[in-house]
């Protein structure tokens with residue numbers, strides 16, 4: 891266990907085979923010096939958390955959608971599902987962009 895904390899969940903980090911990892915997020919963590927760099931480095935982790943959260947909600951909403959035949963509720967669910975899928979798509983696009991920027995530098 892190291893003194894550094896995970897920028898996403900604030901859990902203490904562990905060094906595993908030369909790589910800094912957060913056990914709780916189950917992700918490698920990039921150690922940086924500037925605070926702004928910490929944010930950039932943790933952005934992919936945050937996006938992954940966001941995508942996981944969206945997937946969870948889509949699962950819940952799909953169950954609700956299956957159960958209802960009430961037009962107003964269907965409409966509301968469809969709109970919510972559409973915006974979540976859009977958000978998911980945006981998050982994926984941003985992840986891709988960050989990954990490309992990281993390999994370029």
Ligand SMILES: [Zn+2]
Pocket residue numbers: 896897898899900901912913914915916
């Ligand atoms: Zn973490």
